[in-house]
Amino acid sequence: MSAKSLEGRKALVTGGARGIGAAIAQALARSGAAVMIGDILDGVGRDTAGEIAKAGVKTGFVKLDVTDDAQWERAVAATVETLGGYDILINNAGIEITSLVSEIKAEDARRMCDVNIVGTVLGMKHAFRAMRPGGPAGKGGAVVNIASVAATIAFPSIAVYSGTKSAVDRMTRVAAMEAGKLGFGVRVNCIYPGLIPTDMGLQLANDIVSIGLAADVNAAVGSVVEQTPLGRLAEVSDIADAAVFLCSNDARFITGIGLPVDGGMGM
Incomplete structure (x- = not known):
């Protein structure tokens, strides 16, 4: 893969202020993409965008609670306006609340479902609307959803989290089928990071x-x-490199997959 395999591309990374999201945003930028950071962490998110901008990359920050439909609309509009387009979505924002099944709190389960499932599907919804023919970006693109090795193994204390990440996998595959059948020109894949x-x-x-x-x-x-x-x-760079690959033209005939980046843990 060339060092600038994403030259001219425009990306929105949710949960991009820190951790995996920040690493993916930085890797996209190194590969030539312009990058918008979307996160609820205003200060940290702006700092991350600022660091990326130091390399001469067009970037920005938008406050984004992924559970809020209206905030998604504003975030996508801001991405198109700031970057001059939109053809990559990294659906990374997520939360994990540890609990034995016998002790799980309903409000914690609902919160994980809201962020990890609803947040992911809203991201795909607004990506499709923007990227499909006739949308405000309208040139197709790539969506990468961040699932987890927890979707593929039975790891104690994270039952609900595992369930939400299994849902991300299933939604990825249905969305990929819809995007293909409807001629949106958008590929949709997910990654299962290890711990x-x-x-x-x-x-x-x-x-x-x-x-x-x-x-x-x-x-x-x-x-x-x-x-x-x-x-x-796993290291954040392992996940970031996989995300860049799935967004690149090297993955042009890949859609609807879950890519394990887990060192073999989930085999």
Whole structure:
């Protein structure tokens, strides 16, 4: 893949202020894309956009709660206006609330469903409307949804999170079929990241200890590494590189897939 495989492309990255989202935004920018950061974290999001802009990349920040239809409309309009188009969506925003099934709170389950499922499908909705022929961008494009290895394995304490990420996988495949059949010119794929030592990943490790499933954080992390054939945790760059590939012309005949980037953990 060429260093500038996304030259001229325009991307919106949700949850792009930090963690996986920020790494993907930076990788897209290095590959030649203009990038809009969408996040509820205003200050951190603007800082991330500012760092990307230092390399001479056209970028911006838009406040985006992915559960809000109207905010999606504004975010897409801002992306088209600021970047001069819109043909990549990275649906990365998500939350994980750890709980044993016997202890799950209804409000936590609903919150995860709202952000991880509703937020993802609203992103695809507004991407399709903007990217399809006759839309305000209208040149087709690529959508990459961030699922999780949790969609493919039975990992204790994250039942609802796993369910929401399984839903992301299913929605990806249906959306890819619809986009193809309706001639939208939009490819839709998802990625299953393995456990990454981001804020969310480390919080999960701490939560596993607090509910008695591991003696300490090292043991919690060690158990994940033990289940991973490549023998390490994932890195944000692993996920970012996969996202760039799926958005690029090298993946021009790939749609409706779930790509494991998990070191073999979910095989």
